[in-house]
Amino acid sequence: MELLIITEINLTQDLTKVLEVQNLNFSIEDNKIVDDVSLSLKKHQILALLGQSGSGKSTILKLIAGLLEPNSGSLLIDSESITPPSGKLIPGHPKIKIVRQDNPLFPNISLRENIEYELRFFNDEYKAERVEKLLKVTGLKKAEHQLPRHSSEGEQQRAAIARALADEPSLLLLDEPFSNLDYKNKSTLKEEVKQLVAEENMACIFVTHDISDVFGTADQLAILKKGKITQIDEPLKVYNYPSTTYEASISGEFNVFKRDIASHLFGITTPKKRLLIRPEAIKISFSGKHKANITAVTGRGVYKELTLEIETETLKCFTMETYDIGDDVLFDILRYADID
């Protein structure tokens, strides 16, 4: 009978769930820094945390890593409760690794030796095999004997990630892993992180200020405001259908119109107070339904931002085509979001 009950419990457990955060709260004196945060992550999933500076992104990572003790809430890793750091000699859970910008590599040993150091308690055979694999997947084989100070920012960042992965964690936490990298290094590292998360059978949370880091990398995007998650969903859903102008402004540019104006100008009836339109959702074409006049053209690198005037309203859109101030254009609205 007892055996039967245990089997039933195991069957209801989601074995792919790596992390479960429930109602996490953290304050410093009266200042609420993390406010009732809940989230969960399965194996192979990547979650991005995006929010204004000071919205609590790094603090959430530190709480999950066990570097800070929450005031309340619970954390489960691989369905096991994590003990908060108080009284522990080494804080944190061995299956959770965090890479922060302020925990640099050991300066006087090579990138390879930095990774090997994490594996010092393992036997030589496993150590050699693991280091080789990590050097390969992080693209560091050529740079393995370099000292950190003789290595590029990208190589140092990759070595810090490889070092964190040495001991096969279930969850990798990355605090702003892509900042300070040039475009090429950034896209390489983003691809490597995705590959590592899949190959190493783990989950990952990364913090960023830049929405472009999120697309193509993260499966889920959480927007933070004053310590609270205000929206969490697939990145494109958050981008195309932000809940409020806060989520919209954190993730890009937008146009917003009051309900009656939207109905009058575009014939769109929103059930909410306002209509939000991303500049990319406006398509200029000869068969467009709406007519506007171009009042400004601003260069934005490879594309241009056009300001369109319709009656007394203006609306911004992006284009790769050449237009001049004063041109009349026809356009369609491909997508919009209803917001309060």
Ligand SMILES: Nc1ncnc2c1ncn2[C@@H]1O[C@H](COP(=O)(O)OP(=O)(O)OP(=O)(O)O)[C@@H](O)[C@H]1O
């Ligand atoms: N040790 C501390 N003492 C007092 N306030 C703190 C401490 N650590 C963090 N804070 C405050 O908590 C808030 C959240 O900080 P946190 O570093 O988590 O934000 P963040 O979203 O990661 O910001 P950024 O994007 O600028 O790195 C900030 O207002 C910060 O000033």
